[in-house]
Amino acid sequence: MAKVESNFKNMTATLLVITLVASAALGLVYQSTMEPIDLAQQAKINNAIKAVLPEFDNQPGNEAYSVAVDGGELTFYLATKDGQPVGTAVKTFSNNGFAGLIELMVGFLPDGTINKVAVISHKETPGLGDKIEPQKSEFSVQFEGKSPENFKLLVKKDGGDVDAITASTITSRAYCDALARAYNELKKGGKQ
Amino acid sequence: MEYLIIIIAAIFVNNVVLAQFLGICPFLGVSSKISTSAGMSGAVTFVMVLATIVTFLLQHYVLNPLGIGYMQTIVFILVIASLVQMVEIILKKLSPVLYQALGIFLPLITTNCAVLGVAILVIKKNFNLVEGVVYAAASAIGFGLALVVLAGIREHLDLANVPKGMKGAPIALLTAGILALAFMGFAGIVK
Amino acid sequence: MSKVAQLTKGILRENPIFVLVLGMCPTLATTSSAFNGMGMGLATTFVLLSSNVVISAIARFIPDKVRIPSYIVVIATFVTIVDLVMQAYATKLYESLGIFIPLIVVNCIVLGRAEAFANKNTIFDSLLDGLGMGIGFTFALTLLGSVREMLGNFSIFGLPIIPKEPFWLKEVFFHDPILVFVLAPGAFIALAYLIAIFNRFKK
Secondary structure (H helix, E strand, O other): OOOOOOHHHHHHHHHHHHHHHHHHHHHHHHHHHHHHHHHHHHHHHHHHHHHHHOOOOHHHHHHEEEEOOOOOOEEEEEEOOOOOEEEEEEEEEEEEEEEEEEEEEEEEOOOOOOOEEEEEEEEEOOOHHHHHHOOOOOOOHHHHHOOOOOOOOOOOHHHEOOOOOOHHHHHHHHHHHHHHHHHHHHHHHHOO | HHHHHHHHHHHHHHOHHHHHHHHHHHHHHOOHHHHHHHHHHHHHHHHHHHHHHHHHHHHHHHHHHHOOOOHHHHHHHHHHHHHHHHHHHHHHHOOOHHHHHHHHHHHHHHHOOHHHHHHHHHHHHHOHHHHHHHHHHHHHHHHHHHHHOOOOOHHHHHOOOHHHHHHHHHHHHHHHHHHHHHHOOOOOOOO | OOHHHHHOOOOOOOOOOOOOOOOHHHHOOOOOHHHHHHHHHHHHHHHHHHHHHHHHHHHHHHOOOHHHHHHHHHHHHHHHHHHHHHHHOOOHHHHHHHHHHHHHHHHHHHHHHHHHOOOHHOOOHHHHHHHHHHHHHHHHHHHHHHHOOOHHHHOOOOEOOOOOOOHHHHHHOOOOOOHHHHHHHHHOOOOOOOOHHHHHHHH
């Protein structure tokens, strides 16, 4: 089995053929995974909306609008059932987490009370700050059924009504910050 | 101010090696002596900054406009590999002194995942070019810091009586673990 | 070397993590839980297996001087395929492994096997070699992930390991897990002891 000689022509031809085949293969895989990737992204948002709002029968993803705030973006998803509004899910954020960005999905009922809160993404410390995830601790439960009107969205240390996660005050503050941002914009938007 | 935050975060809080686990192979491989680890750090800094600039421009002016962002991995690794070769050739011609200092480390850098990792992170974090360069340089300094500190400790470990099973990789990993513990103390100093 | 040995050498005798100490970055970074460790291991196994097979098939047509760049292109192609497929069908795992999926391309094990084994052996032997190394890698990552998850979170594959009864057992002795093991320092420390234990039993 004689090795192919390393002259200029052979080397260029080999690299050319390999890169061509590789790009063609990748293009093909990309084409066929494009749709599932899109669907997976949408499903993630949809699941978060479903988790924080009462039952609805429309497609909130199609009735969404975004507002630019504090260098970021809040997205509002309006949910209805039989044509009646059942609530608004707000995708909100805070940059003040212990490890930077925290993204939440908050469900508000039409009267402005918080229904439920879900975490979309965060990089908080496992075992400490990640207790903001509903499946890891009861932290998020204390917000359910409260209206920010009379439930002050600040940790108790700062004179508010929120029980902070032990040893994770910064994370808890950021969480409140994200909720407050969503509520303020919701009120300003006057959409309910 | 913003740059200062990027720098401190990259060197101390999110140290590439001790918190993000990039570039562990050279971290363990060339950390037995301070002098070699300093040489390695120099070479990595050089290549990392250069690679970040080139990959940034490619991503934003070639891959994104063509809509083939998914070719990122393949393009970046080829760019880094050829960049390392080019740097080696150019250094040899232009500055034999520098080549002597850094030359032997250059071939090792292609498979240093810190270089590719930082290049991808710069794109992921949506940095602009200047921020990206600052981030790359700071990450390289963080890499160098961790490497030199570990080398300093390992030079002393040579004199210690390490249990047989712990010799070599295990004791180096254990030392790195304690270093990482120390670096965790920096968490939270910048938001 | 028999075919069986070809397959099994990567699992214990030449285990890429515990014996060769290669591919440390993903090993340390993705093993904060058993599930993540196993996911990373399987993704790497796929790349290792496919690139080993393709490279052993085309090695004789590749001029020596462009061999490394050619191998890198082959490996990077498979890495991108894994990247796209996981993004589509395993979104959660994809997000927790993050940047370490594209970084499989610089995992020394993959290029190492291509250069040291696949380019001078038959396709079938290379397949066995890639599979064995992949299993060894996955085994090591899953083990490390399990140890860290058990100590740092009192669970394995997400299932709690401390019985709820008797009450005092959980409240007095196992109230708080040793958190540091799921954080960065714990990765180094747990791996250090695993390698040391492996060294002890190797002889």
